[in-house]
Amino acid sequence: MQIDRLPALSDNYIFLLHDPTRQEAAVVDPADATPVLRRLEQLGAKLVAIFNTHHHHDHVGGNARLLQHFPAAIVYGGINDQGRIPGQTVSLQEGDHVTFGDRSAQVFFIPGHTKAHIAYYFPPVKPNDTGELFCGDTLFAGGCGRLFEGTPAQMIDSLSKLRQLPDNTRVWCAHEYTLKNLQFALTVDQQNPDLQHRLAIVEAARQRSEATVPSVLGVEKRTNPFLRWDDREIRAKVKASNDIQTFSRLRGMKDMF
Ligand code: ZN
Ligand code: FE
16 A cells, blocks of 8 residues: 655645555545545546545545545545535444555544544554554644544543554644644653654754654654643643643643644
8 A cells, every 4th residue: 555645725635545456546534636636647546435534624625526536436434424524425433444455444533623533544464564544633743633522531532542553653644733733842841852853853854845744653652742641741841730631731732822
């Protein structure tokens, strides 16, 4: 399975999965149909599936036009998103599996950003391969999504499911927010050498207009404050006394940053 990252709108990424032996493709969160159709034409591939993580327009905006070109494509989304995702044909919940080509992905129900948000995790096939996590607007490189329809407790539960995946898992999040996320992270975690190092790398990459997605989950575990609600120093910094309070304060501070 090859994964193409297609920039869309102002800061979204669409991910195109390609199976060259079958000349088939699938797309994760098509914000816009145009870049997807262009790449499918270059590849000579047919679109067989749309994997949506949640209903926001910058994730499903291309569904309708892609279905005009590929009416047989299956549109996957969370069960609680039925009626909110254009063309949704299959409704998924925690523990479900979806297939693409010779790969199978596990579905996680990860509410918080929205009440219906799901993630798709393709585990590694061979021992040294990476797993591929498509997590929409829940986990970002260096941050997490805003809580539009969920609570801090729900988001901790959801991020806990992602945090337990292997360190070498690649994190394919849907926005290029990394630099601003890490600038915020530094304000609550100044003494973290891994974070300082990561920020320098990301600053240099963005100066060259390079993408910072996918990131690597092990790096997120060490540097992303929104996966570290139980870190003693961060907790002290935001003057909180438990996990939920720590997470709420971090999220509230980031909303104002
Ligand atoms: Zn969203
Ligand atoms: Fe989004």
